Amino acid sequence: MAVPSVSAEPPGVDASAPTVPPQSRAPLDVRARITELRLSAFAGHRRAGFPLGPVTLFAGASGAGKTTALTAFEALARLGSGAPLARVFPDPAACVPQRARPDAEGRRGFRIGCTADGAEGPVRLDVAVQAEPQLRIVGERLTAGGLVLLESALRDPGRRTVQAAWHTAGSAPVTRAPLPDDRLGTALLPLHVAGKTDGQRQVLAAAEQMVVALRSVFPCDPRPDRMRTPVPMASGRLLPGCDNLADVLWRTRAECGRRHGLLVEALAAGCAGPVTDLAAEPLSDGTLRAVLDRGDGFRTELARLGDGELRYLALTLVLLTGPGVLDVDTPGEVPDALRTLTVLADGFDRALDPDQRRELLRTAARMGERGHIRCVGAVSDASWAAGAAGVTVVHLDA
Template identity: 75%
Template sequence: MTAPSVPPTAATLPTSPEPLASHRPCLTELRLSAFAGHRGAGFPLGPLTVFAGPSGCGKTSALRAYEALARLGGGARLGDVFPDPVSCVPERARPDAQRRRGFRIGCTADGPEGPVRLDVAVQVEPELRIAGERLTADGLTLLETALRDPGRRAVQAAWHTAGSAPVTRAPLPDDRLGTALLPLRVAGKTDGQRRVLAAAEQMVVALRSVFACDPRPDWMRVPVPTGSGRLLGGCDNLADVLWRTRSECVRRHQQLVAAVRAGCAGPVADVLAEPLADGTVRAVLDRGGGHRTEFGRLGDGELRYAALTLVLLTGPGVLEVDAAGEVPPAMQTLTVLADGLDRSLDPRQRVELLRLAARMCERGHIRLVAAVSDGSWAVPVPGATVVHLDP
């Protein structure tokens, strides 16, 4: 579980139509130095990354760490991100002389500023707090924090200044990611400070706009009231979203219909939501000739396939994500985290879904990080980076 058994190469990554120097900020590596069942692990991330391996190999924990970093990058507090932090500590991790135990995770974000690395050490026992954080680029430490005084609810931070003083020192909260707080603390008056702000912004933008998705077929079978029209992670309000998207984007809806037709049994002329007398809406497949099939009658595989297809064909404006509102959409990339991507899908559905994902990821507007039990079927799909994990 510490490293891919067959490391992907650059040849497995699709070529983006955008120039490399101007591509949107995105994560290119996930590091699990000591997290759950992982030790010293570093995983490359491409536009379409598939973690593959048997149960217990650490696929879910890798996606969990990615989502945690994303939430921390959005400014969430440590306790909200890790409600059960003890489960993140490696099983055989022994406490130090001060009876402290914890875990370490990190990532690399590429973008206009080049590769920027973020590494975070989290203390779980005796109290949950960030024990240390480091933001680096080109071998230069731009931000470093350390827990100096266990009696204070703060860490001592030092960030690059390159002015009259080489660094600026100040306390930061011990339950928030310092990188996400830098825009509020760094003045940006010197070249060094501006470099710190640019690197922090690149990391935060790369981490934000993450949609963790695990469609729940039982929830999708029930009619739902109309609401925000933004898809939830469980896709239980899919009918409400279809009610909105079918009229808002005809071209994308036609693509959805074509994709559902390729993965569902029987003819499919349309995918839509129809209103009911009680004010709710339900999703249906229009079979043509006046015949319709309620989503409640579809199998689990068909429902998960339809929901994941909709996710890949939409964007932050439709999905319930924490997008960076202060950053233009053209500079952001939506990342979908899909644990158990192949769950309940038959061989045709999973290949069709991954091919659709590869096409969408190649355009540069979306990235997919997924977990599957067996990655052999994913290897032949052009553009897929398959990371094999050992138990």
Template identity: 75%
Template sequence: MTPSSPPRPDTAPAPGIPAPGGRPGRPRVTELLLSAFAGHRGTGLPLGPLTLLAGPSGSGKTGALRAYEALARLGGGAELGEAFPDPGACVPERARADAQHRRGFRLGCTADGPEGPVRLEVAVQAEPEPRIVGERLTADGLVLLETALRDPRRRAVQAAWHTAGATPVTRAPLPDDRLGTALLPLRVAGTTHGQRRVLAAAEQMVVALRSVFPCDPRPERMRAPVAAGSGRLLGGCDNLADVLWRTRAECGRRHALLVDAVRAGCAGPVAGLLAEPYATGLVRALLDRGDGTRTDLRRLGDGELRYAALALVLLTGPGVLAVDEPGEVPDALRTLTVLVHGLDRALDPGQRAHLLRLAARMCERGHIRLVGAVSDASWAADVPGVTVVHLSRD
């Protein structure tokens, strides 16, 4: 695995948000660590504002996105079973069990922000029963939190976090099915300089991990009319018509940008993109051709539907997408990270070029980041701001 270009960090803080020491104001994940995860061993994937994971089938692109999504779930406070529904599939194929018949996997990430680079490493036992058996949070070479499984009979790990007061380290048990870093704000008093540093680093990591939107538009599910609901877009974009029903009236400027994007990626004239009632409680989406003709989206090709859905994702945000909404984090400090499986699937060269340029413009603003998996990224070489990470089956 070699990146074709280094990730370009967001050097400007969010408007109105001071960045201590020149650090960026929005925490964001800049590296995914797959020490021993599925087909990855000792892998570090640099992540820029717009990153393409490129490689053939079997090179680990899907595994990397699933690892990122799982870390995001743990960072949001989810239990281990929710983050890893099938933990056995995450164990490296040739991993050998120890004397107690235990096998597992290791992963982590680096989050940059006002506190500088903060690294999280997590060891998960998948067999015989799933549990988090080790966790380490570090910054500037200092271990801020470390956990270890001391007694396999107890459903807890022994945790030690930096205090730097009369007692250098505080020790306490933490549950073995949740990420300790996400629990620290409930356990650390913040009375000493060391404790405040622990809390700041943990908060940066958790904020960087939350607000992740895994996305894989499914054209076969997008053609039929859908029930009018919350207007929040699902990861499969099944409810595209319901979201258009809501967003068309909410922000005319963004909707106009979406129409421009759809016009560039769909065949024939496009004067508008709209939704209308279809039957009791149902809505459908249509293209306005500008001459009185309206084309039902069910008539569009798979590439056109995927293109339109991904353009909608890039031009909306957390208020429209079905993502975690941390009410305690100001919007100015949040960055939405979109994970796209098969970013180039079913798209023709023109569609993928238009979509990538749109993604580059949106990511440059700092409110959104995108990590997409593609089979080949040679077509992205001329787009500035793109980090390409090449993966191979080896």
């Protein structure tokens, strides 16, 4: 059966799609985090809803849609950060379900969404995107507690705007205004909603929870081939490819001895040979290189480590740090205590041996239990993670 094309109406909730109950949370946990990903019609996924726990592994053979799910999650995160649609989806046709037929006007598209939990309870966001003939958002809906807080739809294809209406609960039940069709309306609401009525304040609180959760996402895919060369001293914020790991170690080793100690303990369990410390050394040309201290006066340059050791090191560092260290969009007006960082790790176990992947999963679960870091990864086979505490495995069929 062909996937229906996205119409000009907002996506709403697909009544035929399976609903996933929100993740349970501790009564006092008000940190904003994404607890469900919905792919109503996206690439190879249709009517799919995935619960996301503190640690979630998408498992399946090649072509099952693991990377696609993480791609959709990252796309929502970038939209939540205010990025324009064309930058988020450089190849929008690849996001359209293969069997989706164009409508009478030649339009095809896709639909994605998510749920953010936090102080406002579960807040749902659903977005419909037209990929052809023009890339544009044609519908968006933000809901909480069964109440539609924001709804937009494309009314005039000749204009580069959508008609939006948001909850007001004042002298008028809703406020209507045009919004650009190339940006997420939820992220723009603080610029348009005055916050004078209870309804407007409810809209702003829900939108802020969603945006904070989406902006707290860090896609991470360590590149061992780029981690072996010295790097210049810079901001000390880790890049998604972990190319600048030595620069980050130069900073974090001095700033947080306790977390650095945990990192060294983890490396001792996942790297060959003894490990008593991990440090960054300045070189004569002004660059930095990272080294392992073996405890006998001998140091091993990271350039000599294998791909698995380097990926294990980088991912462990990511899980043990936080927004202040990672190159992630940080909303300065929101304290870290109200945020939960979500790490997206495609190929979570790539190049890792059995001991390394078990230790990495144990670290992810421990950090997830504390509530500060969540991890969503993709693996081909998750049998080694079966029964692990705090780990949700989502099995996908090719």
